[in-house]
Amino acid sequence: MPAPAAGSGPKAFDLVIFDCDGVLIDSEIISARMLVQELARLGVRIDLAYVARHFLGRSYPTVMATIRQDFGLDLPPSFEEDYRERLLEGFRQGLRIMPGVISVLDALGVPWCVATSSSPRRVEMSLALTGLTERVGGRLYTASQVRNGKPAPDLFLFAAAQMGADPARSLVIEDSLTGLCAAQAAGMEVWQFTGGSHFRVGGAPPDLLPDPPPDRRFDDFADFFTPAPALRRPG
Numbered sequence: 001m002p003a004p005a006a007g008s009g010p011k012a013f014d015l016v017i018f019d020c021d022g023v024l025i026d027s028e029i030i031s032a033r034m035l036v037q038e039l040a041r042l043g044v045r046i047d048l049a050y051v052a053r054h055f056l057g058r059s060y061p062t063v064m065a066t067i068r069q070d071f072g073l074d075l076p077p078s079f080e081e082d083y084r085e086r087l088l089e090g091f092r093q094g095l096r097i098m099p100g101v102i103s104v105l106d107a108l109g110v111p112w113c114v115a116t117s118s119s120p121r122r123v124e125m126s127l128a129l130t131g132l133t134e135r136v137g138g139r140l141y142t143a144s145q146v147r148n149g150k151p152a153p154d155l156f157l158f159a160a161a162q163m164g165a166d167p168a169r170s171l172v173i174e175d176s177l178t179g180l181c182a183a184q185a186a187g188m189e190v191w192q193f194t195g196g197s198h199f200r201v202g203g204a205p206p207d208l209l210p211d212p213p214p215d216r217r218f219d220d221f222a223d224f225f226t227p228a229p230a231l232r233r234p235g
Helices: 026-041 048-054 058-070 079-094 101-107 120-129 154-163 177-185
Strands: 015-018 112-116 141-142 170-174 188-191 217-218
Touching: 015 154, 026 048, 058 170, 079 112, 079 120, 079 177, 112 154, 120 141, 120 217, 141 154, 154 177, 177 188
Parallel strands: 015 112, 015 170, 112 141, 170 188, 188 217
Antiparallel strands: none
């Protein structure tokens, strides 16, 4: 008989899927502040809470559609490229990996991958700046590879399929409401990580939870293995 899957106990997991921004890297507060600043140049006044409610965990086309709907403004063709260039410069100056992430990734005893709404260029640079490129390798999936981004389940289902895992035995680590909803729609267990800077400065209100809420909430990767010690590699 095959050996029991790691994570056996309350639930067995064969795969862990990590979101990138706001989970592996502390990037969301940089992105949110930069977007607020760039939209202000066009006369659109929003705050960090608005960004969290409408844009956190979503792709750029969602930003354009929401600004058009709420403010009657079509963002100019140059906006996306200008914003991304300024954002990447902000990343170069201040992007950090989440504390404890390296220890968790190196200790995992089951396969893992990364699934993100970020563009390939942005996430590749983010991983390089934080020293995660080699660890992630080819286990990186972006919304550009699926028809519908989060909160649709497409990206997580695609990642599980590429990794050869059953969605029902996959665990997602997310921070945003859209990501939590996407994981639930995919039939996966989801834990919300709340340790990013955007949770401490008003950029991610604590009431942004799906119904039902995530299976677990935690704010420190030092506690990652506490509810599922069998996820840890033996030895």
